[in-house]
Amino acid sequence: MIFEIKDVIYSYSDGSEALDQVSMHVQNGEKVAILGANGSGKSTLLHILDGLYFPEHGHVHAFGELLTEERLREPGFSQAFRRRVGFVFQNPDVQLFSSTVWDEVAFGPLQIGLPQEEVVERVEDVLGMLGIAKLSKRHPYNLSDGEKKKVAIASVLSYNPEVLLLDEPTAGLDPKTQAWVVDCIIELNQAGKTTVIATHDLNIVQEIAERIYVLGEEHKVIAEGNPAHILQDEELLIKGNLAHFHVHRHGSIIHAHSHQHTAHDHHDQHR
Amino acid sequence: MNTRTLPDWLTKTEQFTLPKLQTKQRKTDGFIEKTLAGISTIIEEAVFSQKYANLPGLLQAMDARFKLISVLALLLAAGFAHSIGLLIALNVLALLMALASRIPLTVFIRRVWFFIPLYTGIVVFPAIFSFITPGKPLLSIGSAIITEQGVKAAFMIIARVGASVSFAVLLVLTTKWQNLMRALRALYIPQTFILTTEMTYRYIFLLLRIVDDMHLARKSRVLQRTSGSENRDWIASRIGVLLKKSQGLSEHVYLAMLSRGYTGEARTLQPGKAGIADLGVLSFSLLVLVAVIILNWY
Numbered sequence: 001m002i003f004e005i006k007d008v009i010y011s012y013s014d015g016s017e018a019l020d021q022v023s024m025h026v027q028n029g030e031k032v033a034i035l036g037a038n039g040s041g042k043s044t045l046l047h048i049l050d051g052l053y054f055p056e057h058g059h060v061h062a063f064g065e066l067l068t069e070e071r072l073r074e075p076g077f078s079q080a081f082r083r084r085v086g087f088v089f090q091n092p093d094v095q096l097f098s099s100t101v102w103d104e105v106a107f108g109p110l111q112i113g114l115p116q117e118e119v120v121e122r123v124e125d126v127l128g129m130l131g132i133a134k135l136s137k138r139h140p141y142n143l144s145d146g147e148k149k150k151v152a153i154a155s156v157l158s159y160n161p162e163v164l165l166l167d168e169p170t171a172g173l174d175p176k177t178q179a180w181v182v183d184c185i186i187e188l189n190q191a192g193k194t195t196v197i198a199t200h201d202l203n204i205v206q207e208i209a210e211r212i213y214v215l216g217e218e219h220k221v222i223a224e225g226n227p228a229h230i231l232q233d234e235e236l237l238i239k240g241n242l243a244h245f246h247v248h249r250h251g252s253i254i255h256a257h258s259h260q261h262t263a264h265d266h267h268d269q270h271r
Numbered sequence: 272m273n274t275r276t277l278p279d280w281l282t283k284t285e286q287f288t289l290p291k292l293q294t295k296q297r298k299t300d301g302f303i304e305k306t307l308a309g310i311s312t313i314i315e316e317a318v319f320s321q322k323y324a325n326l327p328g329l330l331q332a333m334d335a336r337f338k339l340i341s342v343l344a345l346l347l348a349a350g351f352a353h354s355i356g357l358l359i360a361l362n363v364l365a366l367l368m369a370l371a372s373r374i375p376l377t378v379f380i381r382r383v384w385f386f387i388p389l390y391t392g393i394v395v396f397p398a399i400f401s402f403i404t405p406g407k408p409l410l411s412i413g414s415a416i417i418t419e420q421g422v423k424a425a426f427m428i429i430a431r432v433g434a435s436v437s438f439a440v441l442l443v444l445t446t447k448w449q450n451l452m453r454a455l456r457a458l459y460i461p462q463t464f465i466l467t468t469e470m471t472y473r474y475i476f477l478l479l480r481i482v483d484d485m486h487l488a489r490k491s492r493v494l495q496r497t498s499g500s501e502n503r504d505w506i507a508s509r510i511g512v513l514l515k516k517s518q519g520l521s522e523h524v525y526l527a528m529l530s531r532g533y534t535g536e537a538r539t540l541q542p543g544k545a546g547i548a549d550l551g552v553l554s555f556s557l558l559v560l561v562a563v564i565i566l567n568w569y
Binding site: 075082087091098107110116155159 | 448469476477523524526528539
């Protein structure tokens with residue numbers, strides 16, 4: 001078992017609730033999606049899985065060990081945990097804090113104490129593999145959103161974590177880069193990485209997940225299941241604010257139907 | 272079923288005719304536009320200055336660590352020089368180094384000599400008069416007498432500042448920011464200081480872009496001319512918003528660093544080895560420093 005969280009409650013500093021009695025588990029090699037509308041608590045849940053936020057109630061186990069603030073203060077535990085879990089933040093500007101792309105990708109391997117030669121080799125390999133070697137000397141300020149996302153992924157892959165947490169990996173990207181990101185996630189999972197992805201993009205869930213947790217507006221898990229099962233449940237998607245009723249006119253006929261913004265089945269489901 | 276009904280007024284098109292172009296339009300650029308134009312210039316200049324750092328010139332070819340030490344030696348030489356001849360020679364040396372580094376002289380001179388008359392000139396101006404520097408009269412304007420010693424002292428200060436600024440500008444123009452930071456690391460400047468400076472440089476651009484966007488978003492929705500006090504109120508409130516945004520950003524950046532194994536002490540790559548050009552320019556700069564010190568004795 002990679003992660004096991006039980007009855008987790010978390011509130012923001014202003015007192016508003018982010019997660020309420022959330023339980024979930026992630027097995028080794030799985031691809032799991034956390035599906036939910038904006039503000040449902042997906043990002044917070046990923047922060048908790050990465051040991052960046054700590055729940056007020058409930059407990060989190062990672063790799064069979066209890067994950068707490070105290071444990072992460074132990075250098076040995078912290079280093080081993082950080083090596084095993086990589087987190088790609090939703091906003092690449094948060095993640096890209098170094099002055100060049102090369103330095104950014106080297107940051108993680110350097111912090112976990114890899115030898116200098118290995119750091120250089122890994123950075124070159126990852127930049128080459130993701131097709132961004134030409135960006136290596138660029139300042140993050142000058143990159144496009146798609147390039148920033150690729151560099152953010154590279155900056156995590158360079159220290160080879162076995163678990164990848166990705167927060168809205170396709171948000172704000174053009175279709176070509178979205179497809180690139182999805183292919184990259186699939187390839188990494190096939191290579192044995194466990195992937196946990198927070199998203200509200202119904203287009204990609206079937207490809208990036210074999211199991212889904214749906215977070216509702218009440219910040220609770222309202223469903224768990226495989227993508228085919230979840231995506232067919234209209235009532236559930238409307239309850240989770242992931243689909244809505246849509247009214248429009250075809251010639252002289254006005255009609256209403258449930259509506260999901262997915263690329264493959266737009267309009268098909270209600271004909 | 273959740274259907275939406277648009278209010279009546281939203282379904283009607285309101286007609287507005289654009290006024291015809293009138294001759295002799297008064298320029299209405301307010302202080303916000305001017306300030307933001309200035310900000311954009313700063314951003315462009317910062318990015319633009321990398322252009323010279325990428326040219327294949329003498330100083331660009333040097334390792335930043337050796338360049339930093341060489342420039343420090345030349346700055347010391349400018350500080351030690353006590354004769355006008357030596358200071359002029361150092362200014363000429365800076366010009367030659369700019370030429371060897373393929374920096375257009377107009378760009379270099381504008382960067383160095385634009386602010387010097389403005390700041391240093393004003394500061395040293397009183398020193399040319401006899402009530403500050405008594406000596407041999409050179410010219411009298413009413414009761415004020417300009418002395419030869421005063422003019423000489425003022426000229427020396429301006430020439431010294433000119434030489435010092437020239438060497439500093441050469442370092443900045445010919446070195447990429449990240450290499451300069453790496454050079455500071457190699458000189459045992461505390462890592463925390465360097466990391467903080469690097470991140471400040473990185474995020475100041477992001478915050479400036481947010482400022483620019485906020486201004487444009489407002490401009491696109493302002494339908495009539497706003498008063499100065501309204502503009503000031505808006506600026507003050509945006510400063511507050513920006514502070515909150517930067518706080519939130521800093522917290523998230525810290526989490527992103529923690530997530531990748533940062534423990535409070537950043538580890539960095541060891542610097543590379545020096546080349547012949549590095550040792551050549553470094554030796555030359557140290558030689559200039561020693562020569563200036565010796566020449567000052569005679």
